[in-house]
Amino acid sequence: MKIGDINENKFSLQSFAVPTSGTFMNQRIKLADVARLAGVSSATVSRSLNYPNLLKRDTFKKIQDAIATLGYVPDSAGRALASRRTQTVGLVVPTLDHAIFSRFTQTMQTTLAESGYQLLIASHEYNPTLELNGARALIERGVDALVLVGLEHSQALNELLAQSGIPMLATWALDRSGKSLSVGFDNQAASVLAARHLLDLGHREFGVISGFLHHNDRARARVEGVRKALRDAGLKLPAAGIIEQPFTYAGGRDGLRALVALSPRPTAVICGNDLLAIGALIECQAIGLAVPQEISLIGFDNHELASHFAPGLTTINVPAAELGRVSASTIMQLLAGVMINAPVELPIELVVRGSTGPVAMISKR
Amino acid sequence: MKIGDINENKFSLQSFAVPTSGTFMNQRIKLADVARLAGVSSATVSRSLNYPNLLKRDTFKKIQDAIATLGYVPDSAGRALASRRTQTVGLVVPTLDHAIFSRFTQTMQTTLAESGYQLLIASHEYNPTLELNGARALIERGVDALVLVGLEHSQALNELLAQSGIPMLATWALDRSGKSLSVGFDNQAASVLAARHLLDLGHREFGVISGFLHHNDRARARVEGVRKALRDAGLKLPAAGIIEQPFTYAGGRDGLRALVALSPRPTAVICGNDLLAIGALIECQAIGLAVPQEISLIGFDNHELASHFAPGLTTINVPAAELGRVSASTIMQLLAGVMINAPVELPIELVVRGSTGPVAMISKR
DNA sequence: TTGTACGCGTTATCAT
């Protein structure tokens, strides 16, 4: 082959680049170059990429060889423009700083990558404006689908979603109304489970350490679950018994300190997530309150850590990794044209631990 | 205006879509539509997007109005194809499951978003093949720059990077050779600092709990630092004193159990990251070893948690969030054409805590 | 300051 064969209108002195050469070679190779080297039309090369089984074995091989020798890499911009799809999924999360969301993101990314999809992320730190901007940015990038956390969003975001017509998946919650497709679990039922368990143990005075309820429908559902379970038992959760704190260890410590100052003092405390629960545990330890002998603590989310150093803690395990996997595959189905018309509910578990390990697993499903 | 004005070749019965209408309206609006409504050429609309100050105030306003009424959203595929840039940065991390990397990712994303860039991520779980695949996928997506963790990569990945000619940034490490641009800190110097501190306290028997050293140049550098400090003091780190464990709490527990079984038993233990350090702490607590009275523990990374429940732990604070910020802005500079020819080094700190809080902060810079 | 016209790299439609 001659040098000029590569990109008809350029002339270059270097011997044609093999992929293993780390030398300078920035004349980007395109589909047409491959076609010329393989002696076929560019349409055929394109087909070899997208519908390989439409080609004669022989032609396919020739093209594969040409691609290899030239080190051709398809350009996704051209591809996106022509095909109107980017093979890209957008994810908007509150933050990656919480283990549950980073774990969720991690498995989503891995699962999508297995199917050739890439993940574009944005985070909003529980700020609706940032959430809107993030979603808009991802939509502009042409994501084929968008994954959001929770059901409630700003009016502007809902409009943007409706207008863009892009497939959307809500996660970490269930939309029973059927207005949007959702994959998640029942936050309220989970804390009902927790509160019932504590009621069964004889507790009557409850406290809740929650994250900020504003702009967080999951957090509100969790508090609501406690309220409901108590109401069903003829009890009431006093307003003072709900402490809103930032999702940090320090928040958990402060929350517990506030609760033990109440009278009557709660004997049972339900924490909105793992950071809060562990913070509360640390504070108990610091002020010499035995868990669960003197005070029962239930924490949401994944408590690998808590189970190590405070075996008495009861936890509600939230399936963050599983949620990522299921969300990703649900998205893939959507994009493949499969109609899904019911929320996908994942089971949750209440894990009651004695000093030596789990003594009971109560599942909600 | 007439309905047919929007997209010359289509006819639609609906009144033209205002952005606040959540109705069906999926004839995507393009630059030319805006141009027509504003009564200007499409070139002018394009300029209003990219070089607004080249326009007459008046023209600009007209175009803004048209954009607003039509709810126009630029298509990044067309833009990328024409401009050869995607306003997208790729990040390949080992995993988002470790707090340091998710925190790093979080701040990178936020910082990039502030400048209109989006973040595409891939993770590889310390598997070089997955790292290669991830990088390749991101490059195919046309990322304007690529951020990797560490300096050592597979031969194939190095070749891919060289061939693609895409701007690359190495993070979490420093490339003093100047072969690649890097932003990070000196992992080895950090653990020298830690080991010296322990030597000064009179310790002579050392142990190290590390992550797996294979395919992890940062972990190797950390162990090497301990070895070096001991060598300088005329001591030797025995091979049996280096325990490789998975980066988990359980790994830390197992590691500590292995170390205390040695004879002579180490009185000083340096852990490769926070999960390992906290695991080791938990194990100390479980077997009734007082920290730091009976055994001194130093852990890498961010120990907000450890500082809460084990105030005696000395930590090497790794600036994960700061690293994300600096990495992002370094990338932005690179893309703006700024030449950077030295590694960007971030300071690290050894935080020595007494029972009530920090008693010393030893900085390395 | 604004308009004209072409090209970016790929897919898809229609032939053959």
Added chain:
DNA sequence: ATGATAACGCGTACAA
């Protein structure tokens, strides 16, 4: 089974 060619939506010389 393969080829020719017209989109896809935008940026940017160059011209005016």
